[in-house]
Amino acid sequence: MTAQPVLIVGSIGIDDVETPFGKAERVLGGSAVYASAAASLLAPVRLVGVAGEDLPKDAFGFLERRGVDLQGLQVVKGGKTFRWSGKYHFDLNARDTLLTELNTLGTFEPRLPASYRDTRFVFLGNLQPRVQEQVLHGLSGRPTLTVMDTMNLWIETARQDLGRVLEGVDVLVINDSEARMLTGTHNLVRAASAIRLLGPANVVIKKGEHGALLFTAQGTFSAPALPLEDVFDPTGAGDAFAGGFIGSLAREGKTDMEAMRRAVIAGSAAASFCVEQFSVQGLRDRTPRDLEQRIQRFRDLARWS
Amino acid sequence: MTAQPVLIVGSIGIDDVETPFGKAERVLGGSAVYASAAASLLAPVRLVGVAGEDLPKDAFGFLERRGVDLQGLQVVKGGKTFRWSGKYHFDLNARDTLLTELNTLGTFEPRLPASYRDTRFVFLGNLQPRVQEQVLHGLSGRPTLTVMDTMNLWIETARQDLGRVLEGVDVLVINDSEARMLTGTHNLVRAASAIRLLGPANVVIKKGEHGALLFTAQGTFSAPALPLEDVFDPTGAGDAFAGGFIGSLAREGKTDMEAMRRAVIAGSAAASFCVEQFSVQGLRDRTPRDLEQRIQRFRDLARWS
Numbered sequence: 357m358t359a360q361p362v363l364i365v366g367s368i369g370i371d372d373v374e375t376p377f378g379k380a381e382r383v384l385g386g387s388a389v390y391a392s393a394a395a396s397l398l399a400p401v402r403l404v405g406v407a408g409e410d411l412p413k414d415a416f417g418f419l420e421r422r423g424v425d426l427q428g429l430q431v432v433k434g435g436k437t438f439r440w441s442g443k444y445h446f447d448l449n450a451r452d453t454l455l456t457e458l459n460t461l462g463t464f465e466p467r468l469p470a471s472y473r474d475t476r477f478v479f480l481g482n483l484q485p486r487v488q489e490q491v492l493h494g495l496s497g498r499p500t501l502t503v504m505d506t507m508n509l510w511i512e513t514a515r516q517d518l519g520r521v522l523e524g525v526d527v528l529v530i531n532d533s534e535a536r537m538l539t540g541t542h543n544l545v546r547a548a549s550a551i552r553l554l555g556p557a558n559v560v561i562k563k564g565e566h567g568a569l570l571f572t573a574q575g576t577f578s579a580p581a582l583p584l585e586d587v588f589d590p591t592g593a594g595d596a597f598a599g600g601f602i603g604s605l606a607r608e609g610k611t612d613m614e615a616m617r618r619a620v621i622a623g624s625a626a627a628s629f630c631v632e633q634f635s636v637q638g639l640r641d642r643t644p645r646d647l648e649q650r651i652q653r654f655r656d657l658a659r660w661s
Numbered sequence: 662m663t664a665q666p667v668l669i670v671g672s673i674g675i676d677d678v679e680t681p682f683g684k685a686e687r688v689l690g691g692s693a694v695y696a697s698a699a700a701s702l703l704a705p706v707r708l709v710g711v712a713g714e715d716l717p718k719d720a721f722g723f724l725e726r727r728g729v730d731l732q733g734l735q736v737v738k739g740g741k742t743f744r745w746s747g748k749y750h751f752d753l754n755a756r757d758t759l760l761t762e763l764n765t766l767g768t769f770e771p772r773l774p775a776s777y778r779d780t781r782f783v784f785l786g787n788l789q790p791r792v793q794e795q796v797l798h799g800l801s802g803r804p805t806l807t808v809m810d811t812m813n814l815w816i817e818t819a820r821q822d823l824g825r826v827l828e829g830v831d832v833l834v835i836n837d838s839e840a841r842m843l844t845g846t847h848n849l850v851r852a853a854s855a856i857r858l859l860g861p862a863n864v865v866i867k868k869g870e871h872g873a874l875l876f877t878a879q880g881t882f883s884a885p886a887l888p889l890e891d892v893f894d895p896t897g898a899g900d901a902f903a904g905g906f907i908g909s910l911a912r913e914g915k916t917d918m919e920a921m922r923r924a925v926i927a928g929s930a931a932a933s934f935c936v937e938q939f940s941v942q943g944l945r946d947r948t949p950r951d952l953e954q955r956i957q958r959f960r961d962l963a964r965w966s
Contacts, residue, residue, distance in 0.1 A: 545888045566871035578962050580883035583850045617965035657883050658963055660922035
């Protein structure tokens with residue numbers, strides 16, 4: 357079985373990040389970058405995104421070397437790349453956003469290269485719902501699986517647009533606090549049920565260090581997170597999770613419950629790499645074999661007989 | 662293989678509990694009660710505790726009918742039973758303690774019946790470390806496995822006594838916030854390592870709705886919690902967990918890592934029964950077969966291949 361290609365759209369950013377372990381300035385970030393770094397360990401990736409001319413020349417070199425197709429990367433002449441700056445607190449669950457400059461991301465009109473249009477596995481990473489919708493509309497025919505992420509900003513400011521995108525996707529991958537915000541429901545089982553009524557038949561709720569829950573018509577799956585002594589930088593972990601998730605499904609070319617269970621574990625493994633270093637460093641030098649070994653650690657962690 | 666008896670010492674209480682779902686007044690509670698209700702689904706239980714004369718006549722009837730040995734129950738003439746009153750907030754993780762009256766528990770001197778002294782599986786439920794220690798000293802010879810629980814109150818007010826008890830036990834079962842308080846360490850992997858240096862070779866950290874983590878010299882095990890639409894009353898869930906945990910080990914007569922993995926799941930299953938109703942109602946009418954079926958739900962929840 358040959359792995360299916362995955363189309364990934366999302367933000368591309370230049371981040372400043374401060375955690376209790378240190379600082380990283382002007383490092384590569386963005387949902388499309390983290391998701392592609394993870395998914396490309398499992399399947400061919402077709403990236404869609406926008407950047408300015410202020411990115412380092414070789415910023416995407418590590419993705420190109422993994423065969424990521426960058427035809428869908430739009431570089432705006434004289435433009436500036438999306439900037440984000442955040443500071444994490446001691447417990448690493450809460451963070452303050454210090455700066456958000458949309459720059460070229462604010463006027464992004466995604467154009468799908470002709471060779472992308474037949475992609476069957478699609479991940480709409482976290483960015484404006486309007487842009488996510490345009491990507492869906494640019495596809496020829498109905499994909500096998502569409503997965504989307506979103507964030508508090510769009511829940512608060514673009515609820516209608518978000519609602520339309522939700523109606524058209526198969527899986528929402530979202531973190532616990534955003535699931536609560538989206539549904540006005542504290543209990544995650546009830547929140548997942550409420551989200552499934554909004555469109556996506558399947559919901560993955562990411563709980564950070566507490567793992568992830570998958571809710572489908574076939575039942576519920578609970579995946580652990582790898583207990584780590586040090587989490588250096590949580591930035592991008594959710595995007596890496598989503599990339600690993602859809603990458604695993606695309607590699608198998610399957611979307612049934614059993615495949616989704618494996619995909620949640622692949623996503624969790626990718627996220628565990630992500631948080632071990634600043635920026636995309638934790639994913640940059642990893643190989644498919646590293647990911648396989650990390651998945652084996654999850655097996656040891658969660659098994660009982 | 663015949664199940665080994667379990668000795669359980671802990672508090673016996675009369676509780677008033679308020680949750681977002683309602684109120685329960687003057688209901689049976691206490692760590693020994695919850696732990697015995699859970700453990701007795703798996704193994705013969707020998708209870709040690711103290712109560713006043715204000716308990717309803719048939720308070721322990723459901724435990725007796727399950728064969729719990731009550732020879733170690735001391736009823737103080739004219740005395741009042743330990744009283745606790747608490748109120749849970751909307752998210753059920755935080756609670757306010759409204760009232761604590763130690764009453765007969767304050768001067769409790771445990772006396773082990775002669776028939777209890779050779780018990781090989783011992784659970785020191787949450788009460789004064791000094792009392793936990795007296796129970797250990799009352800045993801003849803070294804038990805196969807000693808498991809203990811504790812709480813913030815004893816960490817703050819009886820640290821030295823607690824330290825001595827910790828040195829003599831094999832497993833500490835503790836919740837996440839108390840593990841952090843005990844060690845001054847936020848990260849749970851580091852907290853578990855620090856606790857293991859204090860004595861217990863094995864540490865179970867209970868994370869409520871996020872499951873539980875087992876740390877041993879042989880590795881780490883992560884167990885999910887059952888995602889529930891309604892948690893009516895979290896009171897006693899940690900005690901029920903510990904009862905299910907030691908009950909499972911006593912039933913098997915084993916203490917190796919594989920047996921401990923199963924024991925964490927049995928504890929999680931017992932805790933999931935506990936929170937579904939007020940007081941001990943969720944455990945009262947359950948059978949060993951119910952517990953087996955609940956464990957099967959955990960298997961479905963966490964498996965992947």
